[in-house]
Amino acid sequence: MTVYQAPRGTSDILPEEQAYRLYIEQKAADIARLYGYKRIDTPVFEDTELFLRGVGEATDIVQKEVYTFEDRGGNKLTLRPEGTAPVCRAYLEHGMQNLSQPVKLFYIEANYRYERPQAGRYREFRQFGYEAIGDSDPALDAEVIDMAWRFFVSMGINNLHLIINSIGCPNCRPQYLEKLKAYYTQGSQTLCNDCKTRLEKNPLRLLDCKNETCRLLASTAPRSYEHLCPECAEHYVNLKKFLSVLGLPYEVDHCLVRGLDYYTRTVFEIQPEIEGAQSTIGGGGRYDGLIEELGGKPTPALGFATGIERIAANLKRQNLPVPGLPGAVVLVAYLGEAAREAAVKLCGELRKSGCAALQASGGKSLKAQLRQANSAGVRYTVIIGDDEIKAGTVQLREMTTSEQKNVTPQELKEILLGK
């Protein structure tokens, strides 16, 4: 029995799991490059204030899910629960408003949220995201959505749905919310208890309650995209136009709202076809007010983020293979003390010239050493014994064919390094 275990909601990423992670991160970076997004890394922790202002004080994330602590200098810090606010902070801190706009960034990072873990939900989880800051062009919205979609398509994940909606801006949303409240107040006796509090606290959230009767109410509720101001309406029409131009199979869902306060206008989600929880694999939207909220001048922006663990889960569910990680190409086996020295030396030389070499672990029979070679999956095994030392050669065995020949050190290097 182990004494210690990884803290709740966290897990070790074991070697066999790394192939998934690396594959996903590599693809994320490939797509970023394809669209001209440059990588940024921000600190794991930030001033607590950044998330209060950025994510929204009223959100669940900030209210009950944040890991907050004070350091020895008395600074109030918070483990980053999401990626957008820190990127915007960096944008402002480094004067990126002086770069040519929009500034296109992407990140791959761990996030921390204190929640009850369950399938696809962890306290430490990894996401990657794309952010485009400094441009309100709906074509840019379409571009970010296109990136997200292309990523999933290139991963081979199928049966995905792209859901979009527009939730307006500070000009038109208040009026819409009034209408929504009025509508729900009429039907409030059939609302579930959660929704009764939502009605006061966060009426937009009424729309995505999973309760059956609430859903029924939501289906005929006033629709945000029918209550947009002229600017937002035009933006939304153009967004749909560009999505069509790009050939993206979007579905409009007036019930799609997102949990972070900063979203304006475009919101979107990508959902796999599974029943039950954690239906969202990725999502994002526009956050035209966030930079200003953080102390910059009014700056339109939008982004997309997705969870690496959830992507991996989908890959596994579909039995999609990921490319394996390359291992060592040769194992050096030896028999006897004199050969041991030669083996150590040879391994050193091979590695120095860039050939991934494994040294057989000591004191074992040749049989055991070959077993080791087999399980390591090396292509070749070099065998050194007294006979070889005397002759100044080594045995080179090719594992798949079991062909074995005596070669000189020179020939060995040509085979392992040449070609």
Next chain:
RNA sequence: GUGGGUAUAGUGCAGCGGUCUAACACGCCAGGUUGUGGCCCUGGAAAACGAGGGUUCAAAUCCCUCUACCCACCCCA
């Protein structure tokens, strides 16, 4: 914060009151070839049955408490 489920070797599991000195599979180690892997055969190491308490002549098996993990709600990636 609320509800449900599960806890037995490294992993996956069997066992459902005495026959448990806890089985099986994979994995690990070794032997079958005094210098040759993968298949096969043989053997071995590895579990005080999550922790504590109780019932009983007898508990891995029944009861209670705790803890951990999983799943769901909330919310989200």
